[in-house]
Amino acid sequence: MGASTLLITGNLDTIAQMSCNPAIGGLAKGQIVREIDALGGEMGLNTDLTGIQFRLLNESKGMAVQSPRAQCDKKAYQFRMKQVLEAQPGLQLFQAQVTGLLYEAGRVVGCRTNLDIEFRGRTMVLTTGTFLKGLMHIGRNKNEGGRLGDFSARTLSDSLREGGIELGRFKTGTPARVLGRSLDFTRMQEQPGDARPTFFAFHDTRPDTGLFHMEHWAAGNRLGWLPGSSPLSCWMTYTTDETAAIVRENLHRSAMYSGEIKGVGPRYCPSFEDKIVRFADKPRHLLFLEPEGRTTDEYYINGLSTSLPFEVQEKMIRSVPGLEHAVIMRPAYAVEYDYAPPTQLSPSLESKVVGGLFFAGQINGTSGYEEAACQGLVAGVNAVNCVRGLPPLVIGRHEGYTGVLIDDLVTKGTTEPYRMFTSRAEHRLLLNHGSAELRLLPHIRQHGLVAPDRLARIEAKAQSISRWVAELEKTRPAGSSATWADLIRQSAAREGAGILDGEGSAALPLPEAFAREGEPVRLEVLYRVSYAGYLQRELRQIEKLSELEKVRIPADLDYKAIRGLRIESAQKLASIKPFTLGQAGRISGVSPADVSILMVHIEARRQRQASSSGGGAA
Ligand SMILES: Cc1cc2nc3c(=O)[nH]c(=O)nc-3n(C[C@H](O)[C@H](O)[C@H](O)COP(=O)(O)OP(=O)(O)OC[C@H]3O[C@@H](n4cnc5c(N)ncnc54)[C@H](O)[C@@H]3O)c2cc1C
Incomplete structure (x- = not known):
């Protein structure tokens, strides 16, 4: 968008580092990556160029529910993304830890750093991930940090509270990484990638993107691989009765079950000890051994996230067929961190309390790279629009999973780390992964998110399809x-x-x-x-609902003074402060009857104001 931007990060060498497994996409998440690509973002292209295995999930089912997924080379993904940022005109990178924000008259005006250097800016996007007061647990062992080997942002939370931002505490976890040559793959089932890779980027409308060195031949030597070529396999195995018994015996030593961890974790992505407690009658659990890259022998054990002590982890892992002699390179751990409940944000992702301060990613209570990336993109666009006095980018629920995600966050909030599922989208038939550019075309055009030649190609594609x-x-x-x-x-x-x-x-x-x-x-x-x-049925429904989306709710509305509105609804509405009647109707506990009362009240108020200003006839 041509805005002059500074990116401050605690460690430049961990830009785009994937904290968990190096996999992008999957059900609903794959659609988000395609939306990011349509909106001019980098994630899809970066995945295509550094992917080591591609699969189209639900391939045998209808196209509406198909989603691409790729396993990436962890280091290549990181290196390429850093290089892309370095090459971005108008963007400056700087390594420092942000220790506090600078506020003036209810707005953010800059930040302080641990290097005693202050930066000033007109808007700021805060994307602290799992780093705010990050505390990692392996059994009783505790280490400060947002990620193994990383720092913890200790003082920023207090500075946010000083600005009036409320914070809560969540937790997430990651499994151990093991050495490939210590595994017996003959005791596992191979899961190869698709012979025909499904890429994430819309290569048919992207201009030549300039590939990274790893995809090129140089002086007759192959330095890397072509997108989608020479895929690597993942491997499947199952836990055993012995694994479950080890967990049951040691449950009291798990950081989660011993009460060491206070933060709330994700129900849908449970730790292994959670699975043993909650699904006690399930005899075994599926595990995937996923390669972390082409030039490393590290494997990620998908499905075995835990906060049990290291020696218990070792026993659990060795009770699994194929992993009897596994050498652990990095232990599994859980991490607790501060997040800012997202109902404090407007749909543009700007704080309702501190002007010019935008929030995106895990700090908003979400979990997942794709969920974080689409918020980062929207917050970034809106930080620029805010500086320029332009209307914000707000994606409708029927236009993209990105729209569903942000609307859910700012309207309903979340009581556990939020992850996207197809079931969260009421219009999911409209949100097939191949249509992202077409659904988002009006926004791409309005906010100038892609270069004119790409926009022309998207327009031409839309016309051909119609x-x-x-x-x-x-x-x-x-x-x-x-x-x-x-x-x-x-x-x-x-x-x-x-x-x-x-x-x-x-x-x-x-x-x-x-x-x-x-x-x-x-x-x-x-x-x-x-x-x-x-x-067509979906579109008719959306047409009906769009009337409510058009009715703006005045920011100064006193809900408690509205006659007929239930006290519970008035309280919810006053705390969320919805921007439109449509958003008000999606707040849990606000009924259609409440929306009707609100509608009558807003119309009556509008008429009163029009007549008192003498503009009734207009
Ligand atoms: C242990 C663990 C397990 C996870 N498991 C899963 C999983 O199973 N599935 C899943 O989908 N997702 C998982 N995630 C979540 C996924 O990694 C995150 O959702 C995603 O990376 C969030 O992106 P983000 O950009 O918000 O933050 P991050 O990727 O965490 O990036 C935050 C960045 O901000 C920088 N930073 C933070 N504070 C400061 C500061 N004060 N000053 C300067 N720089 C700062 C950090 O250096 C870092 O580069 C896991 C994360 C962790 C840590």
Whole structure:
């Protein structure tokens, strides 16, 4: 967006370091990465260029629920992202720990650092991850830090409280990393990647992106790999009765169960001891051994996150087939950290208390790289819009998982680390991963998020898709009474996902000119035609709801003084301060009747104000 920006980080060498497993995407998260790419973000491209295994999840199911996922080379991912930041015009990088914020007249105006250097700026995006008063636990052992080997931001929390920001405490955890050559892969089941990788970036509309050195041949030597080539496998194995018994015997020594950890952890991504307690009748649990890179022999044990003491971890790991002689390189641990309950934010991710201060990522109570990245992008765009006095970027719930995520956070808040699921989106049929650029096109255009040549390519793609949908709906193959679209729908009903062949084309013959279109256009047209009835129903619903989204709620509304509004609703509304009637209706505990009362009140107030200012006729 051309804004002059400073990025301060405690350690430049850990930019884009993946704290947990080096995997990007997955159900609902894969859609978010494609949205980030559509909005001009880097995550998708970085994953494509540093990925070592690609899989399309739910491939055998309908296109609506398919999501790309990739395992990345952890170091390559980090190095490339740092290089991209270094090359970004207008962006300066600086290594220091931020120790406090500078406030003036209810706004943030800069920050202090541990180097006694102060920085001034007009807006700030705070993305502290798990570092605010970060405390790591391995059994009784405690170490300060946001991540193993990293620092803890000790004083920033107090500075935030001084500014009027409330904080809470959450926790998350990560499994041990083991040495590949100490594992017996013959006792595990191989999980190869897809033969045809599904990339995250919209390569059909991106201009030439200038590849990183690792994808190039240099002087006849291969320095790296081409995107999607020479994939590595992941491996599956299961825990045993013995693993469960070891955990049960030592439960009192787990940092979580002994009361050492006060923060709330994610229910959907439980520690292994949680799984043993909550699913006591399950005889075994699936584990994935995932490579951390091409040039390292470290493996991540997906599914075995724990805060048990190290010697217990060792016994647990060695009770698993294939891991009997595993050498642990990094122990599993849990980390507790401060977060700022996100209902303190407006939909632009700006604090409602401190002007110019934006929050994004784990500090908002979320968990996950993709969840953090899409918030960072929106907060960044809005920090610029705030400086320029432009309206904020607010993505609707029907336009993207990014919109669902931010609306959930600022409207409902979260009582545990929030992770995105497809079930959180009420209009998920509209949010297929291939349509991200098309759904977000108005925002891309309005906020100038991609270069003009890419915008032109996205516009052209959108036009081709609309033209082909209309064409297939109205034309018939020679000698047929049904239109092409009817035939596609009949085939979809018969074959389900089988409407597409292995090459991503329709299984039935289609007009020759259509078959010559690029795959992204063909897939989206087939999707829209196959689900036309459902998609139209969704769009009609959204149209109805959009009336409520258009009604702005005055910021100074005194909810307690509104007659007929229940006390509980008035309190909730006063604390969240929704921006529109639509948002008010999504606050838990606020009923449709409350929304109607609010609507009548706002309209009456508007009419009173119009008549008192003499503008009634207008
Ligand atoms: C142990 C652990 C396990 C996890 N497990 C999972 C998981 O299973 N699944 C999942 O999806 N996600 C998991 N995550 C979460 C995932 O790593 C985060 O959600 C994601 O990285 C958050 O991104 P972020 O940008 O908000 O913060 P981070 O990636 O944590 O980055 C924060 C950055 O801010 C810098 N920083 C912090 N404070 C300061 C300061 N005061 N001054 C200067 N710089 C500062 C840090 O140096 C760091 O670079 C885990 C995280 C951890 C730590």
